[in-house]
Amino acid sequence: MGWLAGLIQRHWQHPQMALSIALWPLARIFQTIAWLRRLFYRTGILSSTKLPCPVVVIGNIHVGGVGKTPLVAALVKALQARQIKVGIISRGYGRCSKKTVIVENGTVVSEAGDEPLMLFQQTQAPIAVATTREAAGQALLAAYPDIQLLISDDGLQHYALKRDMEIVVFPSADIGRKMDVLPNGPLREPLRRLQYVNGIIFSQGKQQSIQQAKQAGLIINNQWKGYSSINYGAFYSLNEPHRTAQAQEFSSKHCAAIAAIGRPQRFFLALQNLGIELIQTVALNDHANIESADWPEADVVFITEKDAVKLTTPMPNNIWVLPLSALICPDLAQFIQTELQLQQRP
Incomplete structure (x- = not known):
């Protein structure tokens, strides 16, 4: 099926009329299922877990990399600089183990996954990896009860875990593009999902990216809006x-x-x-x-x-x-600290 996946991914970048006609009905089915799933969690038909600590999800509606992990590292470091006790939870995609793992010096990638291990090396923040993010959060809070805030690396669509804030990473290069949901496009959820999150980071963007997103109807006035750039060491x-x-x-x-x-x-x-x-x-x-x-x-x-x-x-x-590092403008850490009323702890 590799050739088919490659064909569809090329279609996402350069749409072909024949494929659009064939995949459009499947995309509507996927969209309906995604909408019902979110509705069922919001109305309590499907249960979700509330952790005894605020949770901020840093996620995306795209399939594939959008430059999210460097932004998680940058946000965690900014919160640490504000003396906020912050931890990271993840499913550790690609790891071999299914055990719940508290990442520490000596943890290997087969146990934790590449991104959690990299985040630990870059931030030294407490990190837990588990098959579900709620299990990771529970384990991390048991090991570090002084944590004030949990950052979920990915997991926007993981509605089984309640979240206090949602921050979406959206590639600035995709502003204004007409994109459909899977399999007719690269989106896990429709573009209008962006209007229901607390904040949006336009990755590898500029100040003008925010204005362009407003003109494209991607964002609304009461959201936090920012952009990020990448620095190479x-x-x-x-x-x-x-x-x-x-x-x-x-x-x-x-x-x-x-x-x-x-x-x-x-x-x-x-x-x-x-x-x-x-x-x-x-x-x-x-x-x-x-x-x-x-x-x-x-x-x-x-x-x-x-x-x-x-x-x-x-x-x-x-x-x-x-090595690379991300810079988020304006200060997302300040916004989160203010909105969630987090107090500095020496």
């Missing part, structure tokens, strides 16, 4: 993270890149924008393990931090990691 060696380098130091090398993330082309493009000339790129499925046969032949191979956490050193000395 110095490259560091996978085997020796204290060794760093700038892009120009690789100018005489044969360089390649490999990525097992959502939308890997964004990573390859970022490298090229930094002045790296790539002789080969390898794009794997999101969360996939990188096998020995996947590695390209090159003097230097670049990977993401998300992939780096999956690799056990020592690895070949030609592997370099490109």
